[in-house]
Amino acid sequence: xxxxxxxxxxxxxxxxxxxxxxxxxxxxxxxxxxxxxxxxxxxxxxxxxxxxxxxxxxxxxxxxxxxxxxxxxxxxxxxxxxxxxxxxxxxxxxxxxxxxxxxxxxxxxxxxxxxxxxxxxxxxxxxxxxxxxxxxxxxxxxxxxxxxxxxxxxxxxxxxxxxxxxxxxxxxxxxxxxxxxxxxxxxxxxxxxxxxxxxxxxxxxxxxxxxxxxxxxxxxxxxxxxxxxxxxxxxxxxxxxxxxxxxxxxxxxxxxxxxxxxxxxxxxxxxxxxxxxxxxxxxxxxxxxxxxxxxxxxxxxxxxxxxxxxxxxxxxxxxxxxxxxxxxxxxxxxxxxxxxxxxxxxxxxxxxxxxxxxxxxxxxxxxxxxxxxxxxxxxxxxxxxxxxxxxxxxxxxxxxxxxxxxxxxxxxxxxxxxxxxxxxxxxxxxxxxxxxxxxxxxxxxxx
Amino acid sequence: xxxxxxxxxxxxxxxxxxxxxxxxxxxxxxxxxxxxxxxxxxxxxxxxxxxxxxxxxxxxxxxxxxxxxxxxxxxxxxxxxxxxxxxxxxxxxxxxxxxxxxxxxxxxxxxxxxxxxxxxxxxxxxxxxxxxxxxxxxxxxxxxxxxxxxxxxxxxxxxxxxxxxxxxxxxxxxxxxxxxxxxxxxxxxxxxxxxxxxxxxxxxxxxxxxxxxxxxxxxxxxxxxxxxxxxxxxxxxxxxxxxxxxxxx
Numbered sequence: 288x289x290x291x292x293x294x295x296x297x298x299x300x301x302x303x304x305x306x307x308x309x310x311x312x313x314x315x316x317x318x319x320x321x322x323x324x325x326x327x328x329x330x331x332x333x334x335x336x337x338x339x340x341x342x343x344x345x346x347x348x349x350x351x352x353x354x355x356x357x358x359x360x361x362x363x364x365x366x367x368x369x370x371x372x373x374x375x376x377x378x379x380x381x382x383x384x385x386x387x388x389x390x391x392x393x394x395x396x397x398x399x400x401x402x403x404x405x406x407x408x409x410x411x412x413x414x415x416x417x418x419x420x421x422x423x424x425x426x427x428x429x430x431x432x433x434x435x436x437x438x439x440x441x442x443x444x445x446x447x448x449x450x451x452x453x454x455x456x457x458x459x460x461x462x463x464x465x466x467x468x469x470x471x472x473x474x475x476x477x478x479x480x481x482x483x484x485x486x487x488x489x490x491x492x493x494x495x496x497x498x499x500x501x502x503x504x505x506x507x508x509x510x511x512x513x514x515x516x517x518x519x520x521x522x523x524x525x526x527x528x529x530x531x532x533x534x535x536x537x538x539x540x541x542x543x544x545x546x547x548x549x550x551x552x553x554x555x556x557x558x559x560x561x562x563x564x565x566x567x568x569x570x571x572x573x574x575x576x577x578x579x580x581x582x583x584x585x586x587x588x589x590x591x592x593x594x595x596x597x598x599x600x601x602x603x604x605x606x607x608x609x610x611x612x613x614x615x616x617x618x619x620x621x622x623x624x625x626x627x628x629x630x631x632x633x634x635x636x637x638x639x640x641x642x643x644x645x646x647x648x649x650x651x652x653x654x655x656x657x658x659x660x661x662x663x664x665x666x667x668x669x670x671x672x673x674x675x676x677x678x679x680x681x682x683x684x685x686x687x688x689x690x691x692x693x694x695x696x697x698x699x700x701x702x703x704x705x706x707x708x709x710x711x712x713x714x715x716x717x718x719x720x721x722x723x724x725x726x727x728x729x730x731x732x733x734x
Numbered sequence: 735x736x737x738x739x740x741x742x743x744x745x746x747x748x749x750x751x752x753x754x755x756x757x758x759x760x761x762x763x764x765x766x767x768x769x770x771x772x773x774x775x776x777x778x779x780x781x782x783x784x785x786x787x788x789x790x791x792x793x794x795x796x797x798x799x800x801x802x803x804x805x806x807x808x809x810x811x812x813x814x815x816x817x818x819x820x821x822x823x824x825x826x827x828x829x830x831x832x833x834x835x836x837x838x839x840x841x842x843x844x845x846x847x848x849x850x851x852x853x854x855x856x857x858x859x860x861x862x863x864x865x866x867x868x869x870x871x872x873x874x875x876x877x878x879x880x881x882x883x884x885x886x887x888x889x890x891x892x893x894x895x896x897x898x899x900x901x902x903x904x905x906x907x908x909x910x911x912x913x914x915x916x917x918x919x920x921x922x923x924x925x926x927x928x929x930x931x932x933x934x935x936x937x938x939x940x941x942x943x944x945x946x947x948x949x950x951x952x953x954x955x956x957x958x959x960x961x962x963x964x965x966x967x968x969x970x971x972x973x974x975x976x977x978x979x980x981x982x983x
Contacts, residue, residue, distance in 0.1 A: 342813065471832050478823050482809045488776045488802040489827050489879065536859040538814045 302562040310558050322447050322514075323557045325455040325462075326568065329511050330553025332462035333520075334527035334545035335469045336503045338538075341528040342480035343500065347407070348392065350521040351414040353508045355391025356384035357421025357442070357517060361428060364439050368432055375438040377454045377513065384442075384509045391417050392501070445516030445569030448560045454513060461510035465503045466546070476500055477538055514557070515569035523549055526576035533587035552576045607637060608649045609676045615665055616673030623655070624662040679714065686717050743782065744770050746938040753931060755912050757905055759919040759945075762935035763958050768918040769805065771935060772885045775916075776802060788883065798827065801881030803872050805888050811861045817871045818856040821846050824878025846874040849907070851900050866897030873904060884908065884915045891920060902928055923971045925949060 306315070313320045340346050363383025368374035391413050398409040428439055441449065450458075469476065478486045479496045487493045504524065511520040531544035556572030588594050614631055615623050632642050646663065649655045654669035665673065745767040752758055760768045773779045775786045777793050788796030801824075821843040822835045829839055847853045850870040855863060860871065869889055876884055889901050905928065908915055919925065925932055926945050934940040934948065934957040941953040951972050 344810075474826060474829070474834065475831065477815070478826055481813050481815065481820070481823070482804065484773075484778050484804050484808060485802055485823070485875075487778060488797070488800060488885075489824075490797045491827070532814065536814050536861075537816070538819070541814050 307558075307562060310561050315561060318452060319561045321452055321455045322450055322561065323554060325450070325459040326447055326514050326553035326557040326572070327550050328459045328462040328466075328553075329507070329514060330523060330527070330549035330551070330572065331546040332465040332469075332507050332549070333511060333523040333553075334531070334547070334549025335542055336465055336500075336507050337524035337549070338528040338531070338542050338545045339469065339476045339480055339500050340504050340524055341532070342477070343497075345501070345504070346521075346525045347410050348395065349504055349508060349524045351395060351410045351417075352388045352392055352505060353512075353517045353521045354414045354421075355394075355417035356388040356509060356512060357418055358424055359383035359385070359387025359390075359421075360439060360442055360512075361421055361424025362387070364428055364432070365424070374432065377451075377457060380439070380442070381457075381509050381512070384512055385505060387417065388505055388509065392505075441516075442512050443516055443518060444567045445512070445514050445519065447514040447557045447568030448564045450513060458510045458514060461506050465507050465510075468499070468503055469542070472496070472499065473539070473542065514553075515572055516567065519569040519573045522573040522576055523552070526573070526580050527552065530576070530580040530583040533583040533590045536589075548576065548579050552579065604641070604645050604648055607635065607641070607645045608652075608654070609672070610635060611645070611649070612654065612665065612669055612673030613676045613680070614673075616670065616677045621665045621670060622658050622662050623665070628663070682714065682717050682721070685721060744937065745774065748784070748935075748939055750933055750939060750942050752914060752916065754914050755909060756914055756930040757909055757928065758914070758916045758931040758933065759925050759929040760916065760933045760935055761919055761922065761925060761957070762940075766936040766957075768935055769887050771933075772887060772916060772918060776800065776885060796883075799882040801876040801879040801884040803876045803884070803886040803889055806865065806869050806872060806891070808887075811863075811868060813860065816857050816859055817847065817852060817863065817867075817874075818843055820860060820871050821874045821878050824875040827879070843874070843878050846877040847871070849877060849904060850874045851896070864894070866893040869893050870897055870900055873901060877904070882913055884913065886915065886917045888918050888920065890917075890924075922954070926971055 302310070309315045310319060310323070313323060337346075337349075340349055360380050360383050363380050364374040366383075367376065367379050372379070374380075394413045394417075395406070395409045398404055398412065399406060402409075404412075425439060475491065475496050478489075478491065479493055479500070483493050483497075486496075507524065508520055511523060515523055527549035528541065528545040530548055531541050534544055535541050552572050552575035555575045556568045556570075559566055559571040560568030583591065585592050611623065611628070611631065614627070615621065618627075620627075628642065628646075631637075632639075637645070646655070649669070650657070652668075653666055654672055655663045655665055658664035748771060760771060762768050770779060774781050775793075777786075786793060788800070818840065822839060824846070825835065825839040825843060829835060844853060844856060847856055850873050852867060852870050852874060855867060855871075860868060863871065869891075873886075873889060876886070890898060893901070905915055905917070909930075917929070919929070926949060929945055931943065932945050932948055933942040934953050936957045940957045941948045949972060954972065
């Protein structure tokens with residue numbers, strides 16, 4: 288069992304399995320458990336409120352906000368120490384952080400309003416200038432108040448493991464408030480994020496709602512400074528919502544998932560930090576977020592990279608299959624020989640694996656069947672499909688020539704692309720329009 | 735009323751009194767300030783001078799009786815909500831702060847989707863709708879506001895025939911139930927068919943009043959300058975308006 292004091296004790300030995308299990312199951316002593324619970328709550332809060340920052344397209348603004356807190360921390364420390372108070376008192380430092388963070392955001396707004404600079408430039412300017420001012424302040428502290436410098440430096444990279452119980456309670460409390468307010472204002476926040484002009488006409492105080500939303504972002508950012516560090520706290524606001532966005536199209540589910548991802552990352556980061564105090568918790572938290580994001584980006588159904596590529600391949604395969612059936616229809620040959628397929632592949636640029644997959648899918652779809660002599664035979668459904676594609680082709684071609692004034696020699700290429708995506712409604716419309724112009728319609732396939 | 739962007743006026747001395755229970759079109763060339771006019775009416779852009787009154791009261795007092803259809807391009811359609819969720823937004827002011835959307839409000843929203851022929855798409859994510867369908871969702875949301883005066887910014891822009899029919903149907907329903915609708919419109923040809931009143935706008939009001947009186951060749955010429963192609967397109971419509979073929983009721 289790790290003693291409560293062990294949390295602040297810096298050691299280098301690797302944790303044993305039992306230590307790992309104890310830490311992960313909240314049994315590693317009061318302090319450690321408190322830190323883990325606190326960062327977990329912080330992660331949930333950041334994920335939840337981050338959703339609205341993302342939807343309001345303010346993700347980058349939060350980065351400027353967190354960097355702009357540094358001069359405030361330094362000034363608050365210097366002011367408190369000079370006045371004879373404890374400069375390392377967390378509430379004092381966080382008030383300073385809040386003031387200068389908000390000032391940074393106000394500066395961005397002022398630059399945007401009074402100049403022609405774009406938001407990215409304004410954010411870049413404010414972020415770097417404020418951070419620079421903070422670094423100057425820190426070096427001043429290091430020279431004149433060397434006793435307190437260590438505590439203040441911790442805000443840059445974060446030091447979850449050295450947090451005091453009262454600090455953790457403050458962080459957890461702020462996180463809890465942020466979570467509850469976001470859930471209470473879910474409807475109002477989403478309305479303003481989606482369509483602020485409509486919200487305004489509908490009678491909602493958009494500016495107030497916007498300020499509440501930004502205020503919660505500020506609260507969570509400031510609360511996370513000590514645990515995660517001001518450089519990385521923004522990741523906790525951005526990455527969980529973005530990762531969650533891959534999995535769902537529903538807002539409440541997005542909020543739930545982002546909260547879960549943020550919470551898990553916070554939990555995991557502080558566990559590692561408790562076991563290996565030399566590892567900065569902030570970095571581990573952000574890396575956990577990064578892992579979840581990578582998995583989401585690749586593997587999420589519907590919006591993930593793999594799913595999107597498969598869908599694109601499917602469409603290409605279907606179009607290729609249509610071309611094959613169409614070719615067979617136009618040659619009036621219900622049996623396709625191997626040579627025909629190979630020749631067609633050369634024209635269309637189908638690689639061999641693509642061709643095999645296409646034939647496999649056509650067979651599975653019941654459009655073709657194996658013929659006796661190594662070739663393929665169109666089934667009844669296949670014959671009909673080929674006729675239909677061929678007719679769509681002709682229909683669209685005639686439409687382009689007779690209606691859109693496109694020279695006959697130029698129509699074929701675009702027809703080739705379009706014939707597969709004509710909807711039934713559009714086909715009926717084309718038939719009607721062409722009939723009005725007394726253009727002879729291509730024959731319906733006999734089915 | 736005058737509106738200016740960065741000290742450059744975009745609308746000058748607009749003076750118009752909208753008659754109740756009419757379908758009113760705002761027509762004019764690109765950059766004439768059509769959208770700006772309704773945004774200024776709704777307090778979305780600041781006015782340099784002048785005032786807007788609704789039923790004799792300032793905007794703040796009348797707000798609960800106003801409905802708004804913004805331009806379709808003004809929002810991010812990849813937003814994680816369904817068509818029904820968007821229409822429910824029209825009910826929010828009835829629901830009030832903090833409360834979630836209840837079943838009865840969802841039913842009301844579904845009925846509005848039904849009126850624009852979109853009930854079957856209620857649970858679709860909005861990015862999976864076509865442009866015309868998105869426009870109809872916006873219209874349904876305005877219906878859900880249950881307003882007396884509607885402002886619609888280019889509802890007919892780039893929509894398919896089915897959507898155009900649906901919107902015209904809804905406009906006529908609104909008129910027959912005593913509502914007033916102000917529509918920013920770009921298609922001169924359909925003005926006489928769809929609308930009762932027209933405001934011809936080109937930074938100032940060129941002419942305004944009943945379509946039959948105002949929608950004339952001279953006024954269009956004054957509004958659009960000498961853009962002949964447009965005029966030849968419009969002349970047909972003018973002829974129809976002059977021959978007394980009013981909006982079909």
